[in-house]
Amino acid sequence: MNSGHLLLLGMGGTIAGLASDPSKPMAYQAGQISVAELLHEIGLESDIGHVEAMQVANIDSRHMTEELLITLGWAVKAGLEDEAVIGIVITHGTDTMEETGVFLHATLGKLASHYKKAVVLTGAMLPSNADHADGPLNLRAALYLAKEAKDTEQYGILAMMAGKPCLARDLSKQHTHALDALVVNARELDGPIHKRQADLSLPGEAQWPWVEILTSHGGAKGELVDALVAQGVEGIVIAGTGQGSVNRVLAERLVWAAQMGVAVVRSSRTGAGAVFSEIPEPDTAWNWLSARDLSPPKARIALQLALLEANSRKTEDWQSIFATI
Numbered sequence: 001m002n003s004g005h006l007l008l009l010g011m012g013g014t015i016a017g018l019a020s021d022p023s024k025p026m027a028y029q030a031g032q033i034s035v036a037e038l039l040h041e042i043g044l045e046s047d048i049g050h051v052e053a054m055q056v057a058n059i060d061s062r063h064m065t066e067e068l069l070i071t072l073g074w075a076v077k078a079g080l081e082d083e084a085v086i087g088i089v090i091t092h093g094t095d096t097m098e099e100t101g102v103f104l105h106a107t108l109g110k111l112a113s114h115y116k117k118a119v120v121l122t123g124a125m126l127p128s129n130a131d132h133a134d135g136p137l138n139l140r141a142a143l144y145l146a147k148e149a150k151d152t153e154q155y156g157i158l159a160m161m162a163g164k165p166c167l168a169r170d171l172s173k174q175h176t177h178a179l180d181a182l183v184v185n186a187r188e189l190d191g192p193i194h195k196r197q198a199d200l201s202l203p204g205e206a207q208w209p210w211v212e213i214l215t216s217h218g219g220a221k222g223e224l225v226d227a228l229v230a231q232g233v234e235g236i237v238i239a240g241t242g243q244g245s246v247n248r249v250l251a252e253r254l255v256w257a258a259q260m261g262v263a264v265v266r267s268s269r270t271g272a273g274a275v276f277s278e279i280p281e282p283d284t285a286w287n288w289l290s291a292r293d294l295s296p297p298k299a300r301i302a303l304q305l306a307l308l309e310a311n312s313r314k315t316e317d318w319q320s321i322f323a324t325i
Helices: 037-042 066-081 099-116 135-147 221-233 247-258 296-313 320-324
Strands: 006-014 049-057 083-093 118-122 157-161 165-169 210-213 235-240 263-270
Touching: 006 037, 006 066, 006 099, 006 135, 037 049, 037 135, 049 066, 066 083, 066 099, 066 118, 099 118, 099 157, 099 296, 118 135, 135 157, 210 221, 210 296, 221 247, 235 247, 235 296, 247 263, 263 296, 296 320
Parallel strands: 006 049, 006 083, 083 118, 118 157, 210 235, 235 263
Antiparallel strands: 157 165
């Protein structure tokens, strides 16, 4: 039996939401009850031990900000460095959980592995008072995953949704209301984790690089690229069609943007699968970079962090930094 206690950090979300009519769970407000109330409601079994609850925020996760990511990141770092904390669970809204997952993976994954602790993201697709709410089961399973991480060697930045544990980096919301929307294509944890962790600095301030996502589609035009470059955008993530392909008109302006010093990353809007650097056009020829298996929103966070890290290291090689994520 592990000594010490678990740390539960609350960010709000649907798991902390309330529906005006529990029989109609789609009509609800997120972030209405505290993380301490969530903990009380699940009625923990005696073998889970003590859990310290801390409310970091209580918001609908569509309103997530860089400032809140930084606040959460430093709270997680403090928990990892606290010898009395054996594991950390974060309750979070599902709309932007994948973005928070890749942020924590990139900045604190190596530290979590060093201390042999798990940081487990979890949430819910149904509000807390809905009939058959999924939050209590997800939270209970996440707490057990965090508690047993050192014994099972399943440490790092993880997630638990719909009974499926996975790397938080693999989260991707691919359905509007299915209970497994975030983990339907995630690789399930199976035994010890032997995955290289990124090692980027945890930001200490909120002046992040300006990075936008542009979607490629039939009839795409390039004027939006021109406007963004004129306004000082520092990076653009392309949500391309299929294998990350880009409409020729949009591609021409994005090639120009890269020549002007804008960081350009090519991803896919399909929701699953990887974008390879040689298909359909070689990224190196256009000074772009492929996002590989990162979704557009995850690629945006990764690009922001890569640009921040490149600036702190006083190098222009953001591409190599991005590749570590």
